[in-house]
Amino acid sequence: MAQAFDVLVGGPPCQAFARVGRSKLREVAEHPEAFRHDARARLYIEYLRYVEACAPVAVVMENVPDMLNHGGHNLAEEIAEVLAAKGYVCRYSLLNAAFYGVPQMRERMILIAIHKDAAAEVRIPAPTHWIELPSGYSGTRAVALKLLGGQADARGAHHYCEAPSASKDLPPAVTAEAAIADLPPIFAREALAAGTLRRGRRGFDVAVPYPATDRPNAYVSLMRTWAGYEGGAAIYDHVIRYLPRDYQIFAGLQPGDQYPEAHRYALSLLEARVAERRLAGEALPEGSDEWVELKARIVPPYDSSKFPNKWRKMERDGPARTLLAHLGKDGYSHIHYDSDQARPISVREAARLQSFPDGFVFKGTMNPAFRQIGNAVPPLLAKQIGLSLKTQLVAQDAAEDEDTHRTVGAGTR
Structure with a gap:
């Protein structure tokens, strides 16, 4: 006998999805073999097929921020629309792991969906730590969110929601x-x-x-x-x-x-080494075989203008x-x-x-x-997502038990 489960968690790779449009994703609800139309999207479509086949109470998906702006598609919104058509209340956001106790500024798209029979809304986990992120992260976020203006659900509101704000009263991010x-x-x-x-x-x-x-x-x-x-x-x-x-x-x-500074420092090491050997009596002219061999032992070969972040x-x-x-x-x-x-x-x-x-x-x-x-998804971030989801599901179960108790009690008076 097959065992049922309540939550489906995964992070299907975001590869070759630029041509996977909203209409193709919607096919999943009616055509189980839809993934065959584009083999490169197989894992992505397979994930939604698992939702269709297993009907979990809740769904969690993780991916890179670019999933919100991949080849002109907001794939997270398109997934949310498919899940909404299957009866799920869905929200997705961009969460930075540093706000959840992880000593790393890792930005990821997190999507959480709960079946409407189990919850009327979805809450994104609250931060446990505080940090003022470097300016570069706001630029990356802006690119990822660029497409949000044109994609809304039936109520006129995006399935996307801003991550909960972190209070400066929280513990500082782990260094x-x-x-x-x-x-x-x-x-x-x-x-x-x-x-x-x-x-x-x-x-x-x-x-x-x-x-x-x-x-x-x-x-x-x-x-x-x-x-x-x-x-x-x-x-x-x-x-x-x-x-x-x-x-x-x-x-x-x-x-x-970064690499430009590393390359300049390596060149200074080369100059110092050449000076030492010349002082010791070697000619070592620039461009000679000996000079080239010495440079190869000291200076990385990458162009500093092309690999600034290496x-x-x-x-x-x-x-x-x-x-x-x-x-x-x-x-x-x-x-x-x-x-x-x-x-x-x-x-x-x-x-x-x-x-x-x-x-x-x-x-x-x-x-x-x-x-x-x-x-990997950082375990501490995953833990906070899991705890938040558990709280929502348990609270709903408690509310339903209370409603049942009141109904039974009212019927026996």
Whole structure:
């Protein structure tokens, strides 16, 4: 006998949806094979088919903000219209994870739908923390919201709603330093010189004890003691990339520096090295084979005008910028704020910044683990969404029980 469930949660990839218009999505309600019209949209359509087949009480969907403006389509609004036609009350919003206790400024579209038989409205979870986001996030949000002016439901109001405001009386957002400073330091240049950091596979089978910490902060305590995912006495995935050319560059960057600053600093290192060798008696003319070989050992080859955001050194006093699945290919987007360590973040540090508890196990090796982390919904954000949804559903159940009790009581007088 099949088991019923109340909530369907998912994040179908947003790929090749520019041609998936509103009319095609509406076909789902009447044509179960609609996804065959555009194979690239299969997972997206399949998600709605699961709603059709399973008829859950509530639906939660997560995706990137660009889902609100993807190739001229507000796909979130179109999904909401399909769900509304199936009898759901639906709302979607843009939530930033930093407002929900995650030490990362990660903006995501969250859609919540509850069947009209279970709720008359949908509430978006209230923030638990406060932060004044950098100006760049308002620009990104404005682009995502550009299409909202022309798409409304039957009542003349968008299914979109603004995220609840955060009060300055709330605890401040968790900073990168608060999230990862308790983890064992990895001094990359020293490890490279000692031969303990080498090229090759990075396994997760080496136990690294926690340093002694007199009084872990609230976030660290949660990460170490999350029920069912306790960290134990050591961690096993505190590994970093082998980047021998770049550790010296990382050491010289300032917080917030990006690739143009890194490239200029690397050129200054090259000039200093050339000067030293010339002072020692070498000719080393610019453009010679020796000069070119030395430059390749010191200066990254990317055009600084074309890759301005490829690198970034984290700030210790604020949440990290968005972690991407691209961490599976390189770690330059999140260079550790500690110049003495002079390295990209480790797998466990990325997990901490995404709010994964220390006992959570990532399968495979370093690259797949980084991708798993970068693709994930931050657990603390997911928890707040789940708690909010549970409160709404439980409150509705209680109200229905009270109505039933009153009806039965009235009929027996």
